[in-house]
Amino acid sequence: VFNHEDNDPVDILITMAAVDANTHQEVGIMQIVNLFDDEANFDRLRACRTAQEVLDLIDNAT
Numbered sequence: 850v851f852n853h854e855d856n857d858p859v860d861i862l863i864t865m866a867a868v869d870a871n872t873h874q875e876v877g878i879m880q881i882v883n884l885f886d887d888e889a890n891f892d893r894l895r896a897c898r899t900a901q902e903v904l905d906l907i908d909n910a911t
Contacts, residue, residue, distance in 0.1 A: 861894060884910040 851857070863881055867873035884890050884907050897903045 861891065880907050880911050886910075 865873065865877045865881070867877050884894075887910065890906065890910060893906055894903065897906060
């Protein structure tokens with residue numbers, strides 16, 4: 850829903866691509882769940898300036 854009073858503007862969008870279904874389901878989704886299990890990671894993610902910083906943050910959250 851666009852123009853949501855509480856959730857706009859959106860500043861974090863996650864997309865995923867995996868080499869196979871198992872990797873997507875067993876690894877990728879769990880990495881994202883673990884990342885956002887810690888509220889502080891939202892701010893850490895916003896502070897990232899490179900793709901590598903984002904990947905490192907995801908790796909460290911698991």
